[in-house]
Amino acid sequence: MTAVVSGVEWQRSGEYADIIYETAEGIAKITINRPERHNAFRPQTLFELQDAFNAARDDSEVGVIIFTGAGDQAFCSGGDQKIRGDDGYMGDDTVARQGIGRLNVLDLQVQIRRLPKPVVCMVAGWAIGGGNVLQVCCDLTIAADNARFGQTGPKVGSFDGGYGSWLLAQTVGLKKAREIWYLCRQYTAEEAREMGMVNTVVPLERLEEETVAWAREMLEKSPLALRMVKGAINAVSDGAAGMQQFAGDATMLYYMSDEAQEGRDAFKEKRRPEFDRFPRRP
Ligand SMILES: CC(C)(COP(=O)(O)OP(=O)(O)OC[C@H]1O[C@@H](n2cnc3c(N)ncnc32)[C@H](O)[C@@H]1OP(=O)(O)O)[C@@H](O)C(=O)NCCC(=O)NCCSC(=O)CCC(=O)c1ccccc1C(=O)O
Numbered sequence: 001m002t003a004v005v006s007g008v009e010w011q012r013s014g015e016y017a018d019i020i021y022e023t024a025e026g027i028a029k030i031t032i033n034r035p036e037r038h039n040a041f042r043p044q045t046l047f048e049l050q051d052a053f054n055a056a057r058d059d060s061e062v063g064v065i066i067f068t069g070a071g072d073q074a075f076c077s078g079g080d081q082k083i084r085g086d087d088g089y090m091g092d093d094t095v096a097r098q099g100i101g102r103l104n105v106l107d108l109q110v111q112i113r114r115l116p117k118p119v120v121c122m123v124a125g126w127a128i129g130g131g132n133v134l135q136v137c138c139d140l141t142i143a144a145d146n147a148r149f150g151q152t153g154p155k156v157g158s159f160d161g162g163y164g165s166w167l168l169a170q171t172v173g174l175k176k177a178r179e180i181w182y183l184c185r186q187y188t189a190e191e192a193r194e195m196g197m198v199n200t201v202v203p204l205e206r207l208e209e210e211t212v213a214w215a216r217e218m219l220e221k222s223p224l225a226l227r228m229v230k231g232a233i234n235a236v237s238d239g240a241a242g243m244q245q246f247a248g249d250a251t252m253l254y255y256m257s258d259e260a261q262e263g264r265d266a267f268k269e270k271r272r273p274e275f276d277r278f279p280r281r282p
Helices: 043-058 105-114 130-137 163-172 174-183 189-194 204-219 223-255 258-268
Strands: 002-005 008-013 019-024 027-032 064-069 074-076 119-123 126-128 140-144 148-150 200-202
Touching (some): 019 043, 027 043, 064 204, 074 119, 074 130, 105 223, 126 130, 130 163, 140 189, 163 174, 189 200, 200 204, 223 258
Parallel strands (some): 027 064, 074 126, 140 200
Antiparallel strands (some): 019 027
């Protein structure tokens, strides 16, 4: 199925109930599609999002991912409070049928952080609760002028002590992060931009056009350089896990060198490796 939005011919693929996965011009667009609940997520939504982000990661044609919500009323209103059980969120899967709730948005947050391609959050309307945390986890955020941001946890009996707390604090500063969580106020797009939580604010009718323009600009850049910069920025705040990702990238680059390939070839050819050919760099 093809949909033309802001001059882009989006090609839909995948079999999903709660999300939409589309690609065009080297961009993947992943949309939470539960507008009747302001795009609140349930476990099923999160499993589908993980699948779609994996598809975008594995597609070598895709260089940038746009993450958004259906309609112009909300990007995402966090966890679906209507299916919240006593220990997490319920669904139709076998785990839920045993009466065990899930808290699986954290897996998605980690996936977005580790994904070696820029993820741009495109926010119209609400980015609230776990929805705001998701946009904080994205590399960039483009907001429409009708966007509203905030945390609700202490109001609805929840909190996010992971990225939702300390990555938010790293993004907006400690005092502001405390204000956001302790008071549960809602902030306009312009206020969110001033506190460093979004990159730019545009009129709602120009939201997708602007987001695609940012994606196209990134697609002109070196994919490996973008990957390394994302890994480097996240490594500092992700500690050992971030360093592990960065170390993996270093190994990948080394594998691509003649020097590493000499080691592999020598083993396969049952000879001594000729590493003398390679410079001992200063
Ligand atoms: C966002 C609002 C302020 C918008 O208000 P308004 O414009 O007046 O619209 P409404 O009439 O309220 O909403 C329209 C419609 O949508 C339904 N809805 C909205 N949000 C949700 C939701 N989150 N869940 C279920 N349904 C929702 C609403 O009920 C209406 O439908 P009706 O049929 O008319 O009833 C306002 O809607 C609002 O405040 N929403 C709730 C925001 C919220 O509190 N979100 C949850 C925060 S907690 C969270 O996100 C989970 C955290 C989490 O994920 C997590 C954290 C740490 C570890 C693990 C996890 C994890 O994995 O879960």
